[in-house]
Amino acid sequence: MADPADTRDAALLFPIELTGRGFYVTVGLLSLLILWGAIAYWTQFDEGLGVTGLHQPVSWGFYVTNFVFFIGISHAGTLISAILRLSKAEWRRPITRMAEVITVMVLFIGAGQILIDLGRPDRMMNIIRYGRYQSPLLWDATSISAYLTASIVYLYIPMIPDIAILRDRVGKRKLLYTVLALGWQGTEHQQKVLNRAIAIMAVLVIPIAVSVHSVVSFVFSMTLQPMWRSTIFGPYFVVGAIFSGIAALIVAMLVFRKAYGLHGYLKPIHFRYLGQLLLVMSLLWFYFTFAEYLTAYYGNEPEEMHVFWAKFSGPFWPFFWGMVLTNFVIPVLCLVRLGRRTIGKVLIASLSVTVGMWLERFIIVVPTLSNPRLPFGEGIYFPTWVEWGELAGSFALFALFFVLFTKLFPVISIWEIREGREVGLKEVEERLLTYLPDTAEPRLAEPERGW
Amino acid sequence: MALWGMVIDLDRCTGCQACVMACKAENNVPAVGAKEARRGRIISWMQVLTEEEEEHGGEVKRFLPRPCLQCDNPPCTKVCPVYATYRNPEGIVAQIYARCIGCRFCMAACPYNAKYFNWYRYQKEAPGQNPDVSVRSKGVVEKCTFCHHRLQKARERALAERRELAPGEYVTACAEACPARAIVFGDLSDPGSEVFRLARSPRAFRLQEELGTRPKVIYLTEGEGRG
Numbered sequence: 001m002a003d004p005a006d007t008r009d010a011a012l013l014f015p016i017e018l019t020g021r022g023f024y025v026t027v028g029l030l031s032l033l034i035l036w037g038a039i040a041y042w043t044q045f046d047e048g049l050g051v052t053g054l055h056q057p058v059s060w061g062f063y064v065t066n067f068v069f070f071i072g073i074s075h076a077g078t079l080i081s082a083i084l085r086l087s088k089a090e091w092r093r094p095i096t097r098m099a100e101v102i103t104v105m106v107l108f109i110g111a112g113q114i115l116i117d118l119g120r121p122d123r124m125m126n127i128i129r130y131g132r133y134q135s136p137l138l139w140d141a142t143s144i145s146a147y148l149t150a151s152i153v154y155l156y157i158p159m160i161p162d163i164a165i166l167r168d169r170v171g172k173r174k175l176l177y178t179v180l181a182l183g184w185q186g187t188e189h190q191q192k193v194l195n196r197a198i199a200i201m202a203v204l205v206i207p208i209a210v211s212v213h214s215v216v217s218f219v220f221s222m223t224l225q226p227m228w229r230s231t232i233f234g235p236y237f238v239v240g241a242i243f244s245g246i247a248a249l250i251v252a253m254l255v256f257r258k259a260y261g262l263h264g265y266l267k268p269i270h271f272r273y274l275g276q277l278l279l280v281m282s283l284l285w286f287y288f289t290f291a292e293y294l295t296a297y298y299g300n301e302p303e304e305m306h307v308f309w310a311k312f313s314g315p316f317w318p319f320f321w322g323m324v325l326t327n328f329v330i331p332v333l334c335l336v337r338l339g340r341r342t343i344g345k346v347l348i349a350s351l352s353v354t355v356g357m358w359l360e361r362f363i364i365v366v367p368t369l370s371n372p373r374l375p376f377g378e379g380i381y382f383p384t385w386v387e388w389g390e391l392a393g394s395f396a397l398f399a400l401f402f403v404l405f406t407k408l409f410p411v412i413s414i415w416e417i418r419e420g421r422e423v424g425l426k427e428v429e430e431r432l433l434t435y436l437p438d439t440a441e442p443r444l445a446e447p448e449r450g451w
Numbered sequence: 452m453a454l455w456g457m458v459i460d461l462d463r464c465t466g467c468q469a470c471v472m473a474c475k476a477e478n479n480v481p482a483v484g485a486k487e488a489r490r491g492r493i494i495s496w497m498q499v500l501t502e503e504e505e506e507h508g509g510e511v512k513r514f515l516p517r518p519c520l521q522c523d524n525p526p527c528t529k530v531c532p533v534y535a536t537y538r539n540p541e542g543i544v545a546q547i548y549a550r551c552i553g554c555r556f557c558m559a560a561c562p563y564n565a566k567y568f569n570w571y572r573y574q575k576e577a578p579g580q581n582p583d584v585s586v587r588s589k590g591v592v593e594k595c596t597f598c599h600h601r602l603q604k605a606r607e608r609a610l611a612e613r614r615e616l617a618p619g620e621y622v623t624a625c626a627e628a629c630p631a632r633a634i635v636f637g638d639l640s641d642p643g644s645e646v647f648r649l650a651r652s653p654r655a656f657r658l659q660e661e662l663g664t665r666p667k668v669i670y671l672t673e674g675e676g677r678g
Contacts, residue, residue: 047571048569048570048571048572048589048590049553049568049570049589049590050487050492050570050571050589054570055490055491055492055570056491056492056493056558056564056567056568057491057558057564058491059555059558059559059568060555060559114554117554117555118552118553118554118590119551119552119553119554119555119568119569119589119590119591119592120551120552120553120588120590120591121552123533123550123551123552123553124552126533126535126550126552127532127533127552129533130533130534130535130550131532131533132531132532132533132534134529134530135529135530135531135532135556136530137530137532137554137556138532141532219556222529222530223526223530223559223560224526224560224562224662224664225559225560225562369559372564373562373563373659374500374515374517374563374564374658374659375500375501375502375515376500376564379491
């Protein structure tokens with residue numbers, strides 16, 4: 001399968017073989033943002049969390065918001081890719097790799113947010129030494145590390161044939177590719193084992209992924225606090241996570257399509273399908289949000305209503321209505337008709353959802369804390385430059401990881417594209433025939449009748 | 452085994468804040484300074500909450516001294532990932548400063564906002580501090596412990612004198628300091644104690660009772676003839 005003479009997909013190897021000025025400019029810019037984040041963290045580590053805008057009672061702010069947001073983005077990936085693989089969606093081929101990369105990279109960033117948030121990061125090993133399983137934070141630690149492990153495996157296994165292509169075709173980094181290719185020769189037996197492993201992992205990661213964002217939501221819903229204690233938080237968070245994940249995936253696809261000239265691989269049809277998926281998730285997200293807020297409003301408990309009005313018309317109204325605008329109004333308007341200018345519309349919708357889902361996480365975390373039950377007075381939260389620095393640095397670090405990955409490995413799975421051409425076409429035709437009513441037999445029988 | 456508890460008679464409370472100051476001195480609670488105070492970072496294990504009377508706005512204020520309520524079913528201990536906060540057998544909700552990782556989950560979970568965070572290193576060990584109470588480092592959560600060190604001290608004294616701990620020998624600093632004698636401290640499991648009797652008063656209520664946290668700080672409502 002890894003025929004070295006096959007140069008049709010050379011475009012996918014260009015970013016690895018050649019490095020242009022754009023790459024250095026990008027890395028330079030990202031490094032500046034990361035530097036800001038690093039200075040911010042050093043300041044915080046040195047002086048204490050006092051350099052942030054956090055206080056009593058808003059003791060969680062940007063970091064916890066970022067944690068929920070980034071872990072949510074990770075659902076792009078592995079989950080979408082697994083579902084598309086299992087449902088044998090042929091259009092998945094140029095998408096799965098990018099989705100899987102997002103998951104792995106963003107999980108590091110997301111888990112890192114909790115470490116940034118700790119008052120005593122030097123004692124973080126206490127979680128292992130004295131871990132208490134009654135705490136939802138331990139559930140998070142377990143679930144996220146399982147997801148990270150599974151996602152790395154699930155990213156790596158389908159990369160093996162591509163690494164073998166790199167080993168055979170690219171002059172650079174021979175040792176790295178040889179080791180990572182695990183002696184892949186593309187024999188029939190190897191291919192069979194590989195496909196089986198991918199299938200097993202695809203099934204395995206789905207429940208793990210669902211568990212991840214459920215337990216993230218449990219951090220909030222297991223407490224007694226108003227507007228946090230909600231039974232739908234698990235599924236609500238999972239839906240939001242898949243929603244933001246698809247948006248992030250589309251943005252990443254468009255960026256690399258432009259940067260590496262992948263127009264031949266990532267066609268408007270791919271964005272149309274993903275756009276439709278995004279539309280469905282947007283509607284589903286709205287349904288959950290509506291159900292959540294209507295229940296709180298109708299019940300009319302004083303403590304819940306404090307938080308409710310703080311979001312609706314109180315100090316948090318720009319965030320709340322901004323969230324409704326960016327998560328529902330804009331995406332639905334953009335995506336409801338995707339006939340023309342598909343790519344532009346899908347891009348606007350995805351960027352909008354990325355912002356909107358961050359706002360959604362913020363609007364869940366902060367208003368509840370800022371409206372305590374007892375008469376303390378409201379706490380208004382203003383992040384400082386430290387928190388903005390961490391936010392910028394986190395996004396930049398994620399982007400940098402991604403860019404570096406594309407310099408080492410193909411960002412679109414080469415062997416799967418080839419498989420699509422060589423095997424997929426025929427397979428789909430055969431499969432399609434099995435879907436249709438069995439008209440073949442009577443037709444075969446007809447000539448007999450003629451005799 | 453004893454079950455330590457407190458009764459606060461709101462009819463007697465004048466809002467003088469003596470309990471607050473006594474607590475700060477007793478427990479080495481740091482003064483955070485005006486700038487930090489404006490940013491909402493005052494640490495005050497005992498805090499007198501004030502609320503304007505709805506009927507006579509601007510004229511009558513109501514006071515509610517709030518220490519840690521030492522719940523029997525504490526929402527904060529359940530969520531701690533490292534066992535840094537727990538309910539001890541005598542009902543006191545303790546905090547292990549040397550183990551706390553500063554995730555502030557307990558602060559987010561406490562419905563009474565009775566937990567406080569050291570946003571900076573607010574103080575160093577210095578003369579004049581109470582040597583029985585450790586000074587907290589930056590980045591950890593701290594809270595009212597019912598002056599637990601006083602219990603340890605009283606118990607050791609009793610042990611040295613080969614006798615049982617006498618009722619009234621262990622009292623918190625706030626109860627001791629209250630000039631109106633609004634705060635009564637003692638063993639809720641001892642039928643002879645004053646807290647036992649007061650906790651069963653028809654005026655007795657607990658804060659946010661409906662949450663099921665079962666606080667061991669019990670309030671007595673203001674009577675009819677106040678003002």
